[in-house]
Amino acid sequence: MAMSFKGYALIGLTGAIGLAASASVPTYAQEKGAIKIGLMLPYKGVYAVPAESIDRGFQIALEEFGNKSNGRPIEIIRADDELTPSVGVQRFNKFVQSDKVALVAGVVGSNVGIALSELADKNKMPMVFVNAFADEITGKFCSPYIARTSFSANGFEYASGKYWASKGVKTAVTMGPDYSAGRAFIGGFKRGFEDNGGKVIEEIWTPFQKTKDYSAALTQAANSGAQIIYAFYAGAEAIQVVKQHADFGLRTKIPFIGDHWVYDEALWPALGDLALNAQHVATHYPSIETEVNQKFVKAYNAKYKQDPDVSAALGYDNGKAIMLTLEKLGGEMPQDRAKFISTMRDLTFDSPRGKIKFNAQNSALLEKVYVVEIVKGPDGKMQRKPLDQFPGAGDLPGCTKSF
Amino acid sequence: MSADVMLTSERRAGAMKPLPLPASRRAYAALLVTIGFGLCALPSFVSGYVMTLAVEVMIAGIFASGINLLTGYTGLVSLGQAMFLGFGGYGIAIGTALLGWPLWISAPVTLVVVAAIAAPIGAICTRTRGVEFLLITLAFSQMFYGAAIKLRWTNGSDGMTGIPRPDLSLLGMSADNPTVFYYYVLVVAVLSLLMLWRIVTSPFGSVLVGIRENERRMMSMGYAVANYKVGSFALAAVICAVAGILQSQYTYFVNPDAMSWQMSGEGVLMVIIGGANVILGPFVGAAVFVVVKQALSMITEEYNLFFGIFFMLVVAFFRGGVLGSISALIGKRQ
Numbered sequence: 004m005a006m007s008f009k010g011y012a013l014i015g016l017t018g019a020i021g022l023a024a025s026a027s028v029p030t031y032a033q034e035k036g037a038i039k040i041g042l043m044l045p046y047k048g049v050y051a052v053p054a055e056s057i058d059r060g061f062q063i064a065l066e067e068f069g070n071k072s073n074g075r076p077i078e079i080i081r082a083d084d085e086l087t088p089s090v091g092v093q094r095f096n097k098f099v100q101s102d103k104v105a106l107v108a109g110v111v112g113s114n115v116g117i118a119l120s121e122l123a124d125k126n127k128m129p130m131v132f133v134n135a136f137a138d139e140i141t142g143k144f145c146s147p148y149i150a151r152t153s154f155s156a157n158g159f160e161y162a163s164g165k166y167w168a169s170k171g172v173k174t175a176v177t178m179g180p181d182y183s184a185g186r187a188f189i190g191g192f193k194r195g196f197e198d199n200g201g202k203v204i205e206e207i208w209t210p211f212q213k214t215k216d217y218s219a220a221l222t223q224a225a226n227s228g229a230q231i232i233y234a235f236y237a238g239a240e241a242i243q244v245v246k247q248h249a250d251f252g253l254r255t256k257i258p259f260i261g262d263h264w265v266y267d268e269a270l271w272p273a274l275g276d277l278a279l280n281a282q283h284v285a286t287h288y289p290s291i292e293t294e295v296n297q298k299f300v301k302a303y304n305a306k307y308k309q310d311p312d313v314s315a316a317l318g319y320d321n322g323k324a325i326m327l328t329l330e331k332l333g334g335e336m337p338q339d340r341a342k343f344i345s346t347m348r349d350l351t352f353d354s355p356r357g358k359i360k361f362n363a364q365n366s367a368l369l370e371k372v373y374v375v376e377i378v379k380g381p382d383g384k385m386q387r388k389p390l391d392q393f394p395g396a397g398d399l400p401g402c403t404k405s406f
Numbered sequence: 407m408s409a410d411v412m413l414t415s416e417r418r419a420g421a422m423k424p425l426p427l428p429a430s431r432r433a434y435a436a437l438l439v440t441i442g443f444g445l446c447a448l449p450s451f452v453s454g455y456v457m458t459l460a461v462e463v464m465i466a467g468i469f470a471s472g473i474n475l476l477t478g479y480t481g482l483v484s485l486g487q488a489m490f491l492g493f494g495g496y497g498i499a500i501g502t503a504l505l506g507w508p509l510w511i512s513a514p515v516t517l518v519v520v521a522a523i524a525a526p527i528g529a530i531c532t533r534t535r536g537v538e539f540l541l542i543t544l545a546f547s548q549m550f551y552g553a554a555i556k557l558r559w560t561n562g563s564d565g566m567t568g569i570p571r572p573d574l575s576l577l578g579m580s581a582d583n584p585t586v587f588y589y590y591v592l593v594v595a596v597l598s599l600l601m602l603w604r605i606v607t608s609p610f611g612s613v614l615v616g617i618r619e620n621e622r623r624m625m626s627m628g629y630a631v632a633n634y635k636v637g638s639f640a641l642a643a644v645i646c647a648v649a650g651i652l653q654s655q656y657t658y659f660v661n662p663d664a665m666s667w668q669m670s671g672e673g674v675l676m677v678i679i680g681g682a683n684v685i686l687g688p689f690v691g692a693a694v695f696v697v698v699k700q701a702l703s704m705i706t707e708e709y710n711l712f713f714g715i716f717f718m719l720v721v722a723f724f725r726g727g728v729l730g731s732i733s734a735l736i737g738k739r740q
Contacts, residue, residue, distance in 0.1 A: 047707065083707065088565065089664075092657045093462075100584065101455030114564055114661070121567040121658040125582050137564075144567060181555075183564045211563070 037078040038329065038336070041098035041107040043115075044133075045086040049212055049238045050111050052269045057109065057133055057318030060311060063302050064322025072326060073334025080104060086111070086212065088118035095119055099126050105336040106131060106343065108321055113137035113183040120144040129336075129343045133321040134314075137183040138191075141366035142401030147341040150348065150365035152324045153317050154286065154395060156187035157194070158369045160235075161396035163262070163284045164195025166374065167233070174202050176229040176257075178220055180240060181208035188235040188262075195396065196233075204229045217244045218251070225253050232257055237264035242273045249277050263288070266377060268312035271385055278377050278385060285373045286395075287316040287356040288387045296355035311355075320354045320367070327352055341406065364402045369395025433736055438686070445592055449585045457588045459700060463693045464595040465652045470676035470688030471602055472645030477674065478682030479606055480638040481618030482532065485670045486543030489550045490643040492665030493520045494650020496554065499566040499660050504559070509570050513651055520647040521640050528639030532632065544667055554662035565661020569654045581655075591652055595689075598648055603685060605641060614638050615683075646673075679720050681727025690728050694720075 042061065044054040058081075070077050080102050084091035091110070098104045106129040110116050116135030123130035124146035132140065132151040136159070141151055167175070175196060179185035185208070193203045205227045207220045221244075224232050236244050241264060248259045259265075263285035271278050289300050289310040299319055303311040311319070328347040329336075337343060348361045357370035374391040449457055473487045494516060501512025531542045555563045571581035572590060579586045605611050613634050616624045625631050654660040663669070672695070680691025698716055702709035724731045 087663065088659065088661050089657065092659065096458050097455060099454075100458055101453065117564050117567060118657065118659045118661070125658060139564075181563070 037076045039078045039104040041104035042079050043082045043084050043109040046083045052238050053314035056312050056314035060315035060318025061322040064319045068326045072329040075334045084115045091115035109133050110135050116140050123148045127340050129340050137187040138399040141364040145364050145402035147406035150344050152321045152367050154369045155398045157191040157399045158395045160188050160191030161195035162372050164192040165199045166393050168196050168199035168201035174204050174229040175231050175233045176205045176224045176227040178207045178234040180211035182211040217247045232259045234261045241265045263313040282376045287313045295353045299355045316355045454584050461591050463696045464591050466692035467689035468598050469649035470673050470692050472642045473673045474677050474688045476642040480614040484543040485540050486547030487646050488665050488669035489547035490646035491650035494647035495654030495660030499569050521644050524640040524643030528636040532635040551665040567659045569658050571655045681729035684729045687729045
């Protein structure tokens with residue numbers, strides 16, 4: 004038996020080598036029908052709320068173009084990366100090999116983004132990130148096949164740190180989830196804050212996706228003696244941490260300053276009055292008085308009967324950048340797919356948040372960052388009051404490739 | 407009472423011989439040949455995605471085979487084998503990216519290091535048995551999982567990217583091509599199976615089965631049972647590390663998730679689904695696992711729920727796993 008097993012295995016091996024030698028390189032069929040876009044978002048779990056908003060914003064952008072590019076219909080194929088790199092990799096492979104998409108859009112988690120960056124590069128598949136803010140994605144892991152339509156963590160948070168330092172805040176304690184995006188955002192804030200005279204007394208990291216209890220971290224923060232807590236949280240984690248901050252009676256002791264993810268509109272129903280009078284930084288809010296934004300807010304309201312939150316705006320920018328690029332390319336994905344990304348890099352367009360331009364690393368830049376306060380409007384509903392604004396910062400260097 | 411006796415004797419009959427019944431050997435061999443040819447010819451018939459799934463099945467199959475050596479043959483149920491999966495991936499990542507070694511040095515060095523780490527861990531873990539063994543292996547793997555999340559020089563929870571696939575330019579091929587990578591994994595899977603086959607049919611393998619069936623008797627026969635158990639543990643670890651290397655090459659990426667207890671659990675599930683102590687069992691289990699999970703995830707978002715139900719059905723109706731049930735069926739007909 005052992006002999007025959009070996010014999011069969013030998014036959015198998017020989018066959019394998021023979022077939023491998025004759026295996027032809029798969030050819031990319033020129034798709035004539037719809038342009039397929041793979042949209043990968045974490046539809047379940049802690050980022051389910053922002054994922055849904057991004058999806059909606061994305062659809063609004065596509066509808067602006069009638070869901071067509073140069074007469075060819077656009078087909079969105081959705082996949083859930085479950086905010087887990089290994090799942091994201093599987094879904095990405097399915098997009099490339101089974102669904103045969105022209106490009107992949109979406110991706111919220113930087114952890115998934117980092118895992119996909121190498122895969123996109125190796126598969127020569129254009130990957131247009133909607134969030135994935137970690138600086139490394141267009142830094143250390145940059146690729147001619149990767150672009151990001153939002154902004155980098157540093158672009159947003161360095162500017163924010165600089166702003167708070169200039170407003171008389173001398174000391175801060177930071178809180179954030181312990182993963183790439185959390186580290187990137189808080190790191191950006193710290194650089195901006197300390198470069199401009201502030202001092203981060205303590206950095207507190209909470210386990211990402213694995214905790215619902217922030218009491219130890221909040222107690223530590225309250226006892227640090229800093230003037231403010233500066234935090235980055237999103238989705239379900241933001242709700243829990245803001246609620247617990249209030250439950251412990253810390254609202255009068257040490258303000259919990261965050262960004263538009265901590266105080267996201269989508270979380271207002273859950274936060275209730277806790278969101279009221281919170282000051283935070285934002286890259287977009289619905290009442291920005293530009294024509295482009297008002298048009299977007301109107302279209303979003305018409306379809307979904309609510310104001311878009313920042314994630315919806317980011318999803319819109321993602322969809323719009325893709326559509327504008329396709330339009331420039333005549334509704335065709337070029338043979339050399341890197342050309343799709345380089346065409347996108349040359350785009351400049353007005354978005355709800357302001358003007359969008361890309362840098363040499365294919366990362367979109369922030370024209371301005373807004374400081375707002377959440378107040379009760381004349382209709383009794385919560386809304387944002389603009390307090391101030393400042394320009395976004397540049398990206399961190401780190402990309403060693405040239406394209 | 408009588409049912410009890412029957413169960414034990416049945417189990418023993420199946421267990422002492424690697425292949426259950428002489429008459430079913432021919433069927434088994436025919437099955438092997440069919441599978442072998444089918445796998446070799448697969449890329450000529452199917453689209454790229456099926457091949458990707460096949461790659462996932464083979465990698466998971468190698469991983470589960472490592473677990474099977476420990477669980478199925480030696481009778482030690484471990485919930486920590488994923489740590490060696492992670493060691494495999496991190497090993498070549500550290501070797502190639504941090505130390506700058508070529509892959510053909512990094513991979514063997516990784517396997518040697520894994521064996522060297524697994525031996526003392528095995529020496530500690532195999533002093534216990536049953537639930538305690540399960541828990542101590544779990545504890546070890548969680549310890550390394552925690553370390554991988556915190557270690558900054560391996561990028562913490564972000565993991566490491568840019569893991570190289572083998573350079574096949576000498577043969578005029580690129581392993582980035584899915585077809586070529588498929589054959590690469592197939593060759594490694596066949597070699598791993600052959601190695602396992604040698605192990606379980608050797609006197610060493612018989613001692614392992616003896617330990618599973620009656621450890622005290624093996625001791626009284628004069629076998630140094632403890633050494634055999636450590637040997638089984640280290641060999642299982644090396645096979646799991648081979649799977650880890652392939653997995654990280656498949657995704658060009660490794661992160662601490664590879665070491666999570668869920669991965670260990672999935673491996674044990676594959677062994678149970680396919681049939682423990684049958685050499686091809688883990689591969690069949692891996693195939694069922696990957697394909698059913700994939701099919702369910704295309705139908706519903708909540709696929710994990712239905713997958714749980716599916717698993718319960720398998721345990722309830724396929725005693726001895728899929729392969730075990732098939733060979734029992736063949737046995738009955740004769």
